[in-house]
Amino acid sequence: MQQFSEMYGARPVFSAEIFPPKTEQGECNLFNELARLVARGPAFVSCTYGAGGSTRAKTLDLVQRIHAQFGVTTVPHFTSVGATRDEVRGFVAEALALGARNLVALRGDPPQDQPNYTPPADGFRYGNELVEFLRTCTDQLELAVAGYPEGHMECRDLPQDIQYLRRKVEAGAAVVLTQLFYDNADFFRFRDQADRAGIRVPLVPGIMPITKFSQIQRITALCGARVPNALTAALTAHLDGSPEQQRAGIDYATRQCRELLEQGAPGLHFFTLNRGHATSEIVEALGDFFGSAP
Numbered sequence: 610m611q612q613f614s615e616m617y618g619a620r621p622v623f624s625a626e627i628f629p630p631k632t633e634q635g636e637c638n639l640f641n642e643l644a645r646l647v648a649r650g651p652a653f654v655s656c657t658y659g660a661g662g663s664t665r666a667k668t669l670d671l672v673q674r675i676h677a678q679f680g681v682t683t684v685p686h687f688t689s690v691g692a693t694r695d696e697v698r699g700f701v702a703e704a705l706a707l708g709a710r711n712l713v714a715l716r717g718d719p720p721q722d723q724p725n726y727t728p729p730a731d732g733f734r735y736g737n738e739l740v741e742f743l744r745t746c747t748d749q750l751e752l753a754v755a756g757y758p759e760g761h762m763e764c765r766d767l768p769q770d771i772q773y774l775r776r777k778v779e780a781g782a783a784v785v786l787t788q789l790f791y792d793n794a795d796f797f798r799f800r801d802q803a804d805r806a807g808i809r810v811p812l813v814p815g816i817m818p819i820t821k822f823s824q825i826q827r828i829t830a831l832c833g834a835r836v837p838n839a840l841t842a843a844l845t846a847h848l849d850g851s852p853e854q855q856r857a858g859i860d861y862a863t864r865q866c867r868e869l870l871e872q873g874a875p876g877l878h879f880f881t882l883n884r885g886h887a888t889s890e891i892v893e894a895l896g897d898f899f900g901s902a903p
Contacts, residue, residue, distance in 0.1 A: 610653075610676065610682040610683070610708060610709070610710045610711075611652070611653070611682050611710070612710045612711055612751040612783070613711050613751045613752075613753060613783040613784045613811075614751060614783055614784075616652040616653065616682075616876070617652075617784065617811040617813075617875045617876060620898075620899070621870050621874065621875060621876045621877070621898050621899060622651070622652035622875075622876040622899065623649075623651055623652065623876055623877045623878070623879065623888075623892055623899060624651050624652050624653045624654065624655065624813075624876065624877075624878045624879070625646055625651050625654050625655070625878075625879045625881050625885060625888055626654075626655045626656075626657065626878065626879065626880050626881060627639060627643070627654060627655070627656055627657070627671070627881055627883050627885075628656065628657040628882075628883060629656065629657070629667035629668055629671055630883060635883065638883070639883045640678070642881070642883065642884060642885035642886065642889075643675065643679060643885060644679075645885065645886070645889045646881070646885040646888060646889050646892075647679040647681050649889060649892045649893065649896075649899070650899065651681060652682065652876065653681065653682040653683065653684050653711070654675055654679075654681055654682070654683050654684070655683070655684040655685070655686060655713055655753075655878075656668050656671045656672050656675070656683065656684070656685055656686060657686045657688075658685065658686040658687050658688045658715075668685050668686065669685060669700075669703055669704060669707060671683075672684070672685045672704075672707065672709065673707050673708075676708070682710075682711070683709075684709070684711045684712065684713055684753070685704050685709055685712060685713070686712070686713040686714075686715060687700055687704075687712055687713070687714055687715065687739075688715045688716070688717035689714075689715070689716050689717060689732065689733040689736075689739040690716060690717035690718065691729065691732070692729070692732060692733070693729050693731050693732055694731045694732075694742060695731075697739070697742060697743065697746065698746055701743065701746045701747055701750065704750070705747065705749055705750070709750065710749065710750060710751065711750060711751050711752070711753065712743070712750045712751075712752055712753070713752075713753045713754075713786065714736065714739050714740055714743055714752045714753065714754055714782070715736065715739075715754070715755055716733060716734075716735060716736040716739060718831075735773070735776075736754055736755070736773075736777050737773070737776040737777045737779075737780045740752055740754060740777050740780035740781050740782055741780040741781070743781070744780065744781040751783040751784075752781060752782050752783055752784075753782065753783065753784045753785070753786050754774070754777040754778070754782040754784075754785055754786070755785070755786060755787070755788060756774050756785040756786070756787040756788070756799065756803070756812060757770055757774075757787065757788045757799075758787050758788065758790045758795040758796045758798070758799035758814075759788070759790060759795050759799075759833060759834060759835060760833075761773070761833075762832065762833040765833070767798070767799065767802060768802060771799070771802045771803055771806050771808070772806065774803065774806075774808065775803075775806050775807065775808055778808050778809075778810055782810060783810055784810050784811045784813060785803075785808070785810060785811065785812045785813065786813050786815055786878045787799070787812065787813065787814055787815040787878075788815055788832055788834060789815045789816065789817040789828075789829075789832070789834050789880055790814070790815070790834055790835075791834065791835065791836050791837055791840055791861075791865070792835065792837050793865060793868050793869060793872075795835075796814050796869065796874075797872065799812070800812050811875040811876070812874075812875070813874070813875060813876045813877065813878045814866075814869050814874050814877055814878065815878050815879075815880060816862060816865070816866060816877050816878065816879050816880065816891075817879070817880040817882070818858055818859055818862040818879070818887035818888065818891060819840075819844060819854075819857075819858030819861070819862070820850070820854070820855040820858050820859070820884065820887050821849060821850040821854070821855075822841075822844040822845065822849055822850075822854060822858075823849050823850070824882075840861055843857045843861065844857055844858060855887070858887070859887050859890055859891060862887070862891055863890075863891045863894050863895065866891055866895055867895060867898075870895065870898045879891075
């Protein structure tokens with residue numbers, strides 16, 4: 610399996626993020642979606658990690674199975690909210706034993722029902738603390754961290770949030786995968802400020818194609834991403850989740866991705882929500898950028 614530093618070079622690449630399904634049918638559907646998506650040549654597929662380690666075993670199992678079935682580089686996530694240092698060491702040891710060479714290292718969101726949440730005594734309050742600790746655990750994993758083009762929900766001051774990102778990179782991150790966004794101006798501003806702050810690792814735009822607007826409204830309410838008025842109008846002109854709304858969302862995402870790649874993005878990271886058809890269609894439309902014409 611390749612490491613992040615080997616993936617991002619002269620030509621853009623794309624990657625896809627999935628989550629552990631809760632049912633056997635969901636798992637079957639996921640692998641059917643992945644079959645088409647993997648045929649387009651993603652640099653890697655990443656698998657999320659539930660809060661408090663709720664999907665720890667499932668995350669690692671999926672990473673192993675996807676790599677075995679499709680031969681694609683697979684990357685586990687680790688979310689440190691609620692985790693102790695011993696739990697981090699244990700997860701790292703399991704991931705390395707399965708052949709992982711990369712890890713997406715995230716602090717994660719505190720539990721919604723705990724407004725005054727405090728981490729365990731030997732836990733982690735910020736993402737840079739997790740990255741620093743991971744670097745003491747192993748030098749065999751390259752780390753990706755999160756970036757926020759519109760600022761984190763807990764820090765809407767973008768210049769300050771960029772400084773927090775710089776700490777994660779200085780602690781040892783090899784690549785930044787951004788939160789979803791729908792206005793490319795937000796990413797370009799973020800990229801410019803990151804460059805001025807001395808951040809030199811690849812900044813990879815995070816893309817979530819809209820196929821059901823009500824679902825995206827719930828997601829953006831949680832993460833603080835903004836949906837431009839023109840896009841909202843184009844989507845709400847159609848029934849929620851209808852083929853017409855899906856078409857509008859995919860067409861918008863395709864245009865968004867094309868501009869990002871034309872303006873030098875090193876790749877695209879798609880949040881698939883386990884439904885890869887939209888991502889596959891976008892990648893097929895942009896095949897020339899990835900060296901595989903549709």
